[in-house]
Amino acid sequence: MSARHHQVPRALLYSSTHSALAIVAWCLYEALQYRNAHGGQEPARARRCWVAERLGVSERTLDRARTELLTDHGGGPFLTRRLRGRNRSALHTVLHRPQETRRRYAAVPAWALARVRAGEAATADGHVCPETFRTWVVLCDKLDPDGHDLTLAKLGQWLSCSPTTARRRLRALEAAGWVRVHRRGNGFWMHVQAVVEEGLIAALPQDHNHSSDDGEEVSGCPAPSDHSPVPDVASLPLPQTSGPHVPDLTPPYETPSKEPPSEDPSAKNPFPLAVGGAQHRKDASRNALTRERQINDEPPPAPAVTRPRGGPSVMTALPLEWQLRMSQSERERVLAAIDDELAQGRTIAQLTARVRRRLTVWSGTRPRRAVAAALTVVERGYHCPHPMCEEHLLPSGHPCEACAAIGATMNRQRQLSSASSDAEEPPANSARRHAAEPRDHVRARREFPPQACTRVDADGPDGPAARARALLTSTSPGFAAADRRRHRAPASVAGATG
Numbered sequence: 001m002s003a004r005h006h007q008v009p010r011a012l013l014y015s016s017t018h019s020a021l022a023i024v025a026w027c028l029y030e031a032l033q034y035r036n037a038h039g040g041q042e043p044a045r046a047r048r049c050w051v052a053e054r055l056g057v058s059e060r061t062l063d064r065a066r067t068e069l070l071t072d073h074g075g076g077p078f079l080t081r082r083l084r085g086r087n088r089s090a091l092h093t094v095l096h097r098p099q100e101t102r103r104r105y106a107a108v109p110a111w112a113l114a115r116v117r118a119g120e121a122a123t124a125d126g127h128v129c130p131e132t133f134r135t136w137v138v139l140c141d142k143l144d145p146d147g148h149d150l151t152l153a154k155l156g157q158w159l160s161c162s163p164t165t166a167r168r169r170l171r172a173l174e175a176a177g178w179v180r181v182h183r184r185g186n187g188f189w190m191h192v193q194a195v196v197e198e199g200l201i202a203a204l205p206q207d208h209n210h211s212s213d214d215g216e217e218v219s220g221c222p223a224p225s226d227h228s229p230v231p232d233v234a235s236l237p238l239p240q241t242s243g244p245h246v247p248d249l250t251p252p253y254e255t256p257s258k259e260p261p262s263e264d265p266s267a268k269n270p271f272p273l274a275v276g277g278a279q280h281r282k283d284a285s286r287n288a289l290t291r292e293r294q295i296n297d298e299p300p301p302a303p304a305v306t307r308p309r310g311g312p313s314v315m316t317a318l319p320l321e322w323q324l325r326m327s328q329s330e331r332e333r334v335l336a337a338i339d340d341e342l343a344q345g346r347t348i349a350q351l352t353a354r355v356r357r358r359l360t361v362w363s364g365t366r367p368r369r370a371v372a373a374a375l376t377v378v379e380r381g382y383h384c385p386h387p388m389c390e391e392h393l394l395p396s397g398h399p400c401e402a403c404a405a406i407g408a409t410m411n412r413q414r415q416l417s418s419a420s421s422d423a424e425e426p427p428a429n430s431a432r433r434h435a436a437e438p439r440d441h442v443r444a445r446r447e448f449p450p451q452a453c454t455r456v457d458a459d460g461p462d463g464p465a466a467r468a469r470a471l472l473t474s475t476s477p478g479f480a481a482a483d484r485r486r487h488r489a490p491a492s493v494a495g496a497t498g
């Protein structure tokens with residue numbers, strides 16, 4: 001485990017539109033993903049409150065950071081999320097993983113990510129805040145393993161900040177023991193070395209894997225003697241040479257060839273830097289749970305609540321063409337709406353009948369947005385206090401009195417408003433335009449009168465249920481995974497997918 005690294009894409013690390021917290025959140029979600037049996041990546045399952053607590057921020061702050069990742073700032077978003085089930089639990093999948101894109105990345109040891117916290121906890125026990133962490137990753141990316149001569153101005157240029165800010169962050173890193181700084185005599189140049197060697201990780205307590213960020217386990221981060229005489233970067237112009245860490249400037253490094261440093265993210269790096277990633281993926285697949293628990297310090301999340309079985313069944317009553325035009329998230333939205341309706345006391349057959357009945361209106365019409373039309377067809381769509389009222393009819397066949405009362409009230413209000421609007425002479429052109437240009441679906445209804453709904457064998461092997469299920473399985477990985485879980489028969493579904 002000592003050789004495990006996270007790979008941070010340089011496009012994200014040096015992005016001017018992403019905060020340091022967003023980078024840490026990306027790393028955390030990437031670490032929470034694991035490889036499934038099919039070789040793909042399972043999305044990260046972590047509650048928002050847990051991630052926020054883990055990073056030491058409020059949930060709103062975490063939301064802002066995730067919004068930065070979810071937004072396309074030009075190169076595409078760095079994170080996707082998918083809502084699942086009735087409790088709308090979110091599954092996050094990171095994008096631009098260097099293991100898949102083969103783009104350049106900065107390597108971050110796993111122990112470092114476990115010590116990033118915002119707020120007051122950042123200063124305790126070798127923890128750093130996200131901004132300082134980003135500085136350190138940039139230093140690891142830019143510096144030679146045995147250090148580098150640079151000025152604060154150069155550091156600020158790397159970090160896109162002022163030299164003063166660069167000095168503050170370097171001082172925080174030095175206080176935490178994550179870098180060693182040796183000032184040169186002229187007061188402007190300094191020799192900076194990022195502490196990434198294996199020996200430091202080996203100095204951590206052995207149970208670091210299972211007790212992550214309690215605060216008491218971090219005694220081994222730097223040598224404790226490095227802490228007490230905190231050398232002050234603020235006194236940079238003074239050529240001070242004190243500090244017990246000055247003599248051991250060049251400890252033996254074991255992996256200088258694995259992560260060759262570079263000067264610039266876009267230039268002068270002849271190595272594609274992809275070998276290390278392929279290596280560390282091996283153990284990730286072997287013990288995914290261990291890896292998750294290492295960051296998690298919690299029992300693995302409970303198995304997700306599976307959707308009641310009716311959702312996909314009702315979904316098959318929708319036209320295939322609509323389903324094809326819907327995105328994965330839109331399908332999830334419709335499925336959630338179906339679940340909501342089923343939860344309000346409808347059976348699958350009743351809901352399917354409602355969908356078929358309302359689809360006659362759409363016969364021969366292509367809706368502009370398939371998801372909107374599907375939601376219109378699925379949801380009851382009007383407010384009636386009677387739970388079993390369906391199309392203003394009760395199951396007994398009698399008209400719903402509540403709907404009748406509501407209708408009477410609305411008619412009265414409409415008469416009143418029309419009387420008042422007649423009095424104040426509305427602009428005639430808008431009314432004329434509405435009369436002249438009926439809306440699309442009205443016109444289509446005139447051209448294609450609704451036909452009677454033909455009965456189909458919904459459960460037959462060639463019926464709509466089977467066809468739509470096969471379509472959903474082949475087009476939506478999320479549906480396929482959910483279906484597989486529901487049926488506990490991976491072989492048959494995998495055969496249908498292939």
Ligand SMILES: [Zn+2]
Nearest residue numbers: 384389400403
């Ligand atoms: Zn009613």
